[in-house]
Amino acid sequence: MDFSSSHLPWRLDVGRHEALRHKTRTLGEFWAVGCTLGGISGRRGATELRRTEGEYLGVLLVRKGSEIFTQNDKTALVGEGCAVIWDGVKSAECHSAGSLEKFTFFLPRELAREALPGFESLIGRPLESSPSLRLLFSWMETSMGAADMDDTAASTAGRVAVDLLTSAIGSSSNMVLDARSIRLMEVRDFIDAHLRDAALGVVEIAQANAVSVRYLHLLFKESGETCGQYLLRRRLEVAQRLLTVQPGLSVTEIGLRCGFSNPSSFSRAYRVSFGISPRAARRS
Template sequence: MAPDVPEGNSAGSFHTTDALPEQHRREYWRGALSRVLGTVSLTVPDEGYSGMIASTPLGRLQAVTVEGDGLSAVRTRRHIRQDGLDEHVVVKMLDRGVGRLEQDGRTAMLGPGDIFVYDMGRPLRLILPQAFRAKSLVIPRDVLGLTEPEIARVTAHPLGPDSFLGALVSPFLAGLVDGAGSYPPRTGELMARNVVDLLGVLAEEVLEKAVEENPDGSRALLLRIQAFIDRHLADPDLTPQVIARAHHISLRYLHKLFQSTDATVGRWIQRRRLEECRRDLALHGNATIAAVAHRWGFTSAAHFSRVFRAAYGMAPREWRGAQETASGGASPAELVDA
C-alpha cells in the first residue's frame, strides 16, 4: 500500500515497536501503518505486538519492508476516499510467513517467496496470521503502464518461486528493496526503470495465465487484437511486436493466440491489407496502384505487386482490368465482391 512519504523525500521513514512498553505497541503499530501504508481497518494479535516498517524512495517508486507478528488489514471504499492513494499499485513478495489476499472477487493463498499484486484503488483484504516479513514496491499506476481492466486481471494471482519468472524476480525484488537507501540517485532511477520492466513481464505472465485458464477469454482477446489490426492497417510500422506491446502480452503468446487461425500474425496483417487494397482497386478506378498500396501500409509498390500476385494469381493492374471487363456497367459496390 502506498507509503505516505512526501515526493522528493530521500530519507524515507522508519518505524519500530522495539523501544516501546508493551502496552503501547499495538496502538503505535496501527498509527505507523496508517501513516506509511495508507488507511486500513487493522486487527493485530495482542498488546505485546512487535513490528517494523522501513520505507525508502526509489525514483518514483517506494521500496517498503514490513515485519510483524501478524495482522489483518481491510481497505474499503471509504478508506480509499480518505487518503487519495488510489493511483498506486503494490507488488509484494512474502519473504516469510503465509497469508491470504482478497481482491477483485479472487482469493489468493500465499506462501514464502510468492509475489503478488494488489491495487490501492479498490477494496482489499490482506490477512497474515503469523509472524511475517514482506518486501514491496509501490508503483504509481502510470509508471506500471497497465489499464484499469488489466490491473484487475493481475491482482490476487500469486507467482510462486518455483516458476521461472518467480525465481528470477523474487531475489531481484528483495535485493532492490534491501538496498534502496544505498544507491546513488541516478542508479536508483535506472534500477527503478529496470524493475518496472520486469514487473511488466510479471504482469504479462499473470495475464496470459488468466486468459489461458479461460478459453472464452482467449477468444475475446484474439478478436480484440484482430480489431486492433484492422484499425491500424494503414500504419506501415504495424508489427507483431507493436501489437503484443499494445495488449501487454508477450510476442510468444501473441503467436500462440493466432495458432487457432490459419495464418501467422504477419500473414494475417498482410492478408487484411491485400483485401482492403483489392476493395479500393475496384472502388477507386482513378487511383494509382502505388497510392492504393501506400494507403494500406505497403511501403513499396513493387513489393505490393509481388504479394498481390502471389495471393490472387495476377498483378493488381491485371486484376483491376479483369474486374472492369467483367462488370461492364456494374456499380463500384458490386465490383467489390467480384
Template sequence: MRVVPEARTFEVGDAADVGAWERHNAEALVELACVIPAGSFRAREVNVQVDRLRLAHVTGTPHTVARDAALVESRPVDAIAVYAALRGEALLESGGRRRVVRPGQLLVCDADRPFLRGFGHGLEELAVTVPRAAFAELTGLDSVAEPLVVDAAGAGADPHARALVRLVGRSVAADVRVPADERAVLELVSVLATGSRGPLALAHRAAARAYIDDHLTDPTLSAASVAAGAGISERQLSRVFADADTSLPRQILARRLDLAHALLASGAAARTVDVAARCGFASPSYFSQAFRRRFGLSAGEVRRNAAS
C-alpha cells in the same frame, strides 16, 4: 549526478503504536487500516524510494490489514501493489474470494480494489507499489482485474517473479543495498501482470535486465551470456534494448556503477581498486572516469565520506 536513494527504517514496539504504523504506511507505501490481536504488536519496515517506485521490506507480529471500499474511495493511491511473502502465510480476501498466499509466492493486485490480508503467524515480505500511470505506459492496462498469485520460489517458480524478488531484496533487505533498477522493476511487474498477453519483447528485456543484475561481478559478462540467459539471440537482445532507447553496454555500465557506489557508501570497501575489480571493471582508470561522470564525485571521495 544521479542521486542514489537512501533507505529509512521505521519501527513500532507496542500495541499503542498501531496508529503510527498506519500513518507511516500511508506516507511510505499504501494506506491501510490495521487490526491487531490482544497483546503486543511489533513491526519494522525498511523503505526505499526509487524514482517513481516505492519499495519496502516489512516484518511484523500477527495482525490484519485492510483497504475497504470506504478507504479506497476516500484515499485512493492510484497504484499497483506487489507483495512477496518471505515468511508467514497470509490470508487474502478480495472480490468475495479467499485464498492463502504462502512463503515463496508473490501477490500482484490493484491497491484501489478492496482487499484484506491477515497474518496469523506474523510476516516478513517485500513490497512494491507502482504508479498506475507507469504501469499503463508498459502494459496498456490501467488495472489488474483480480489479484494474481505467482510462485516465486521452488521448482515451478516463474522466472520473472523470482528475478523481481531478488532485485527488490538487494535494494531493501541486504547489508549492502544496491539501488533497484526502476525500469527493470517496472518491466518485471508488467510481465507478471500481463502474462502471455504482454509484448514478448518486454518479457525478453525484463529477463535480460534481471540476468545482468545477477551477474554484475562477472568480468566475462557479455552479450552472448546475457542473450543465452534471456533465451534469445544476440541480435534480438540488441533490438529489445534499442526499443527502450538504450543499449546492453550502457545497461551493464550503469548497474555496475550502482553496485560500486553501494559498496563504497557502505563503508566496507578498503580500496577503490578492489571495488572496481569486484564490480567487473577490468580497467581501474576507466572505472574512475565513469564513476565521476555518473555521480559527480570520485570513488575515493564517496569511500572517505562513508568512513567519516
C-alpha cells in the same frame, strides 16, 4: 500509524506489535516497503480509500509465512516465494495468522497501465514462483538494503523492478494472456462475483457469459479443473476465509453466503475438501 500509511492507508489489527518492523525505500516514481510482522488483519474500505492520495497498484511479495489477500471477490493464499497484485482504488482485505515477512512494491496506476496492459485482469490472482519472480525478490532485497543509493540509482532500481514484474507475469503459468485465457478470466470473474447465488451452475454460467456449455468446458479444460470444480473450490475458499476472519457469522450463515443451499451440503463439501467440518475448522 506510520506502518499503515507507508502501505497506503489501511485499518489494521497487528497481532504482536513487538514483532513489527518496517522500512520504506523510494525508487524514483515507485516505492517499496519491507516489513516483518507477528500476525495481522487489515482492511481498506471506503474511509481508507478516501484518505488515499493518488492511484497505485501494490505488488505483495511474501518472503516467509503466508498471507490471505482478498479483492474483487477473489481470495489468494500467497505463500512463501509467491506474489499477488492488488489495486489501490478498490476495497481489499488481508489476514495472516502467524509470523510474516514481505515486500510490497507500489507503482502509479498510469505507469502500470503502460507496463502491464490489461492489468485489471491480473488483480487478486496469485503469481506463482518462477525464475523471474525469484529475481524480483532478490532485487527487492538488494534495493531495500542498499545504504548509499542516490536518486538516479533509486530510479533505475524502480524501473528494473517493473521489468522483472512484467517478466514474472509473462512466465507465470496462470498469466498467459491469449484470447482464450482472457475469456477464462472473465468467466472466473463472473463466478467469483456470484458465488452466493445457490442457483448458479454450469448452465447458468454459460448463459450469462453468452457461450455454450461445450465451449465453457473447453475454456476450463487446460486449467486442470472443470467449471463446476472451480465454482465449488471458490465457494469453499471464501467460506474458509470467513470462518477465520468473521467470528460473528454463524457457520450456517457463512454456508448460505457462499452459495450452499443448506447447512448439510456445506458441511459435507467442506469436510470432503479439507478433512474436517466447518465447525471444527472454526474451533481450531
